[in-house]
Amino acid sequence: MTTVYNVSYRISLKSPSKDIWKAISSHGNLNFFHPFCRTNKVIEGDKGSIKKDILIYINGVVFEREFYHWDEMNGYELMIGKKNGKKSKVVWKISKTKNYTTLTINVFPYKTDKINSLLYPFVFYFYIKPKLKSYLKSVLKGLKFYLKNNQKVVKNQFGKHSWFS
Secondary structure: OOOOOOEEEEEEEOOOHHHHHHHHHOOOOHHHHOOOEEEEEEEEEEOOEEEEEEEEEOOOOEEEEEEEEEEOOOEEEEEEEOOOOOEEEEEEEEEEOOOOEEEEEEEEOOOOOOOOOOOHHHHHHHHHHHHHHHHHHHHHHHHHHHHHHOOOOOOOOOOOOOOOO
16 A cells, blocks of 8 residues: 655635736746745746746755646646656645635655655654645745735745755
């Protein structure tokens, strides 16, 4: 039996879904709301979508994001990781309720070979999951701040992250 490890975080926003979509789908979007982003640049895409971009974190780590499912106004799915390394799946999803709009980010991290498979569940639940949840919380807080104030977040605005700061 294969266990799927994933980490999810969601935020409720008063912003209209069209504004949220514009913020998360525009070219170089992470430059505006991602607190651990040094730079985010599209390397493949067109006016309506992104196919591939590069995210350089504050600490110099470089990840490529390859978008493989683009659902206008609803979200997208992508693979992220080092250029020739293993990739993690990430799903961004916008959903509407009566009073607000919710944005959920769900990460399915790749399983590293560096950790013994018997120990992996413990490492995942006690180390990887809390770190990823903290990361996603900061990213979504950044988006909320950006949408509310129409102002870019500053580096590490919600605290540092040991993987990316």
